[in-house]
Each structure stands twice: as structure tokens, then as C-alpha cells.
Amino acid sequence: DQQVKQNSPSLSVQEGRISILNCDYTNSMFDYFLWYKKYPAEGPTFLISISSIKDKNEDGRFTVFLNKSAKHLSLHIVPSQPGDSAVYFCAASATGANSKLTFGKGITLSVRP
Amino acid sequence: DGGITQSPKYLFRKEGQNVTLSCEQNLNHDAMYWYRQDPGQGLRLIYYSQIVNDFQKGDIAEGYSVSREKKESFPLTVTSAQKNPTAFYLCASSIQQGTNEKLFFGSGTQLSVL
Numbered sequence: 001d002q003q004v005k006q007n008s009p010s011l012s013v014q015e016g017r018i019s020i021l022n023c024d025y026t027n028s029m030f031d032y033f034l035w036y037k038k039y040p041a042e043g044p045t046f047l048i049s050i051s052s053i054k055d056k057n058e059d060g061r062f063t064v065f066l067n068k069s070a071k072h073l074s075l076h077i078v079p080s081q082p083g084d085s086a087v088y089f090c091a092a093s094a095t096g097a098n099s100k101l102t103f104g105k106g107i108t109l110s111v112r113p
Numbered sequence: 114d115g116g117i118t119q120s121p122k123y124l125f126r127k128e129g130q131n132v133t134l135s136c137e138q139n140l141n142h143d144a145m146y147w148y149r150q151d152p153g154q155g156l157r158l159i160y161y162s163q164i165v166n167d168f169q170k171g172d173i174a175e176g177y178s179v180s181r182e183k184k185e186s187f188p189l190t191v192t193s194a195q196k197n198p199t200a201f202y203l204c205a206s207s208i209q210q211g212t213n214e215k216l217f218f219g220s221g222t223q224l225s226v227l
Contacts, residue, residue, distance in 0.1 A: 043218030
């Protein structure tokens with residue numbers, strides 16, 4: 001049972017435009033959400049996170065929006081740059097001693113020059 | 114610089130052979146993790162350790178074993194019982210497990226079967 005879903009496997013956008021990457025989750029206990037960026041043959045690097053007490057978190061060109069009622073979050077990248085081309089993983093966790101981070105399958109973003 | 118070091122970068126396994134992937138961290142983190150990534154798949158948790166001398170099975174632990182004798186080290190052994198070992202293996206650490214702390218990842222080991 002996939003608790004974190006990234007239903008679109010890929011996204012292609014023009015340089016300078018907005019990239020919107022979507023993520024849905026099913027576990028209502030999740031209260032912390034993260035986005036990771038990964039280049040081929042490298043480890044993922046942390047991008048941005050959001051707690052369930054917020055509905056928006058912004059860091060430079062990256063903004064994450066959380067809609068708890070819809071169990072949906074999205075990552076906005078504005079403006080998109082060719083260096084943003086990578087795989088983006090959505091991840092979620094629930095507070096608790098046995099909680100672990102659950103990852104989605106990832107979205108491959110391609111930013112065209 | 115603090116970080117997580119995985120070695121080797123590439124590893125080849127023969128049929129029936131056990132191989133061990135190394136993971137060392139100097140971040141003074143209590144928790145360490147092993148994930149496996151297959152093409153088109155997310156990161157799946159193999160094993161994790163909250164503290165020295167303790168570890169727990171993740172979602173896909175069959176065919177793998179770990180040890181945590183030192184805080185800095187969390188080696189993963191891929192045994193001959195793992196029938197489909199070809200994958201990209203990622204080690205990660207966090208300050209403490211279960212506290213909404215982000216994970217820091219190593220650069221990964223690509224394991225292939227000869």
C-alpha cells in the first residue's frame with residue numbers, strides 16, 4: 001500500500017517558467033513533509049520541508065504548499081532553471097518513536113533551455 | 114566537513130556471494146538508515162538503527178543484514194539470499210529517529226550482479 005504517491009512520473013517545463021510537482025498521501029497521521037532532489041548516481045539532498053501546522057513554506061525559488069484536507073502537497077519552483085533538472089522525491093513522516101520517513105516514487109523534472 | 118561516506122561507489126557481486134557496503138558518518142547522528150532505489154521506484158527502507166547495538170527491519174529486510182557496533186558506522190551486508198540485489202543503495206542518518214528531523218544521505222553504492 002503506497003502511502004505517498006507521486007502520480008506523474010515526469011514533467012517538462014521551459015526555462016523561466018513555473019514547475020509544479022504534486023504529491024498525495026493517504027496516512028492522516030503524517031505531520032511532516034519533505035522534498036528531496038536527486039541527481040543520477042548521487043544521494044538525495046534535502047530541499048524544503050513543511051510541518052502540518054503550516055500551509056505554506058518558502059525558501060528562495062522553492063515553495064511548498066500543504067492542503068491537509070485534501071492530503072495533498074505541491075512544490076513550486078519559480079523560475080525554473082536547467083540545473084533544476086533532477087528527480088524530486090516527496091517524503092512524509094508522523095511524529096512518534098517508531099516513525100519512519102516514507103518516500104514517493106519520484107518525479108523526473110526536465111527544464112528545457 | 115561533516116557528512117556521510119559510502120564505499121565503494123560501484124560493487125559487483127557473483128552468484129552466491131555475500132558483499133558488504135560501508136557507511137560512515139561524522140555528524141554525530143544517533144539514527145542511521147539503509148535504503149534501496151530501483152529504477153522508477155521510490156526509496157525503500159531496508160534497515161534502520163536508532164542507537165548503537167540496536168537495529169530494526171524496514172520494509173524489505175529479507176536477504177540483508179546489518180550491524181551497529183559503533184555510532185559512526187552502519188554496514189549493510191547483501192547476502193546470497195537476496196535474489197535481486199542489483200540496485201542503488203543509499204545510506205542516511207538523522208539526529209534522532211522519529212522526531213521529524215530530515216535525513217542526510219550519502220552518495221550511494223551501485224551494486225550489480227555478474
